[in-house]
Amino acid sequence: MASNKTTILDIAHALGMSRNTVSKALKGGDGVSDKTIELIINKAREMGYKGHMEPLPPSSPIPAKGSIVFLTGNFSAHALFWPAVVKGVEGTVSQSGFQFTIKLVREEELANGSFPSHLNREDVVGIICTELYDRRYIDQLTATGIPLVMIDSVFDVFNEALPYDLLLMENQHSIHRLVSLLLEKGHERIGFAGKPDHCRSFYERYMGFKLAFFTSGELPPTAYSILPETDNYAVERLMGKLQEMPEFPTALVCANDHIALNVIKAARNLGLRVPEDLSVTGFDDISLATLVEPNLTTVNIHRVSLGKRAAELLLWRISHPDRPYETTYLENTIQLRNSIHGR
Known part of the structure; x- marks a missing residue:
């Protein structure tokens, strides 16, 4: 007698996915995105699947209050570069409901490992950091537990696990x-x-x-x-x-x-x-x-895109604090002009 029970293969066919992906999602989703897990579990429930299903991962909504801070150690020295990056960050952060502020880390604050003056640390929900290549200061920032995205970093970080998300231009x-x-x-x-x-x-x-x-x-x-x-x-x-x-x-x-x-x-x-x-x-x-x-x-x-991506990484990290840290590269474009010559 034929069985009318819904199988994993039935769900896979209904969604146009592989049986392996559906099976992983139903078992907890190792290697499967939260969005895909939610889609598969909802379809399984709709089709009356009776097998084992892990509960949907809890959503972690971004809090409605708080500030994202753009910390920099040497903004004025690169005034022709960073404003476009800040524009990209600010545009993305403004859509999230967070406040956005820029703070310069002064020499004495760098030496003391302290937050910039007039910055309420309790209000900070995330940090984007650039032009700060002092390892001790970065270690102190990460020790706060506040989500951190570095745009570029100290150079000697190849043999250790980074305690933050790193965004780099392709070099x-x-x-x-x-x-x-x-x-x-x-x-x-x-x-x-x-x-x-x-x-x-x-x-x-x-x-x-x-x-x-x-x-x-x-x-x-x-x-x-x-x-x-x-x-x-x-x-x-x-x-x-x-x-x-x-x-x-x-x-x-x-x-x-x-x-x-x-x-x-x-x-x-x-x-x-x-x-x-x-x-x-x-x-x-x-x-x-x-x-x-x-x-x-x-x-x-692409500086505006660099800023947007930094903000996107930070917003994602705020909502997913337990996920592995990521290193992300953005592609560049070579501009051939007339400062080079053949021999």
Whole structure:
């Protein structure tokens, strides 16, 4: 006699899903999203399924009150970059019902590990943090238990589990492509300008620089890079670094646009023509990149999207505090302009 009992396979067919997905959802949903679990369990109930079903995961509504804080340690130094990111964050947060505020962490607060003045810590439900590459301070932030999303981070975090969500722009592949392009144009004396351990993004860009040589069957040259021990990229200092080299490089791949623009000034002060004698690339695509002559070849970071994604990650984390932390990359776009030249 045929059975009229609803089976897992019946539910799978009704939803157009695999039997394995339905089975996992009914057992608790390991590897299955909450939305899919809810859909499957509701369909199972509708079809009169009598087998074992775990209860639906409890929803965790975002609280109606509280503030999301954008913490930064050096906003003014990168005033051409961060406003668009903040715009993306604020637009997304404003739709959530939370308050949004920007706070600068001062030197004494950084040293003491304290919250910025005039900030009510009890009111803070989430933090987006950038330009703060002090490990002790970040450790103190995570110890509060307040959900935290870092846009970029300290560079040496590869051998430990991160106690926060990390959002990065894609770094390594973009620089790899720029260096590969310079090699195709016949450049041999190529250097990198930037402090690799300044932050994780700089480190990944430097790794992309070296990887481009390895994948082309060459060893990365060491004599033409400017790898300072401090974050000092003053024009006079860059001139001195260039003069210390056995011969001038034919191309410098810079960790960001600010460094690239000062490299161009330093090169001109030394009588070098850009790009005829020295090709220069940057990273960030700040507004000055198209105002300088020659226009700077660089990597465009979609800054508003970066801010939106940071806010989305934080809002999700507030609602899902027990889920594993995530590292997310946003793709960039290379902007080829006339600051590079073939040999």
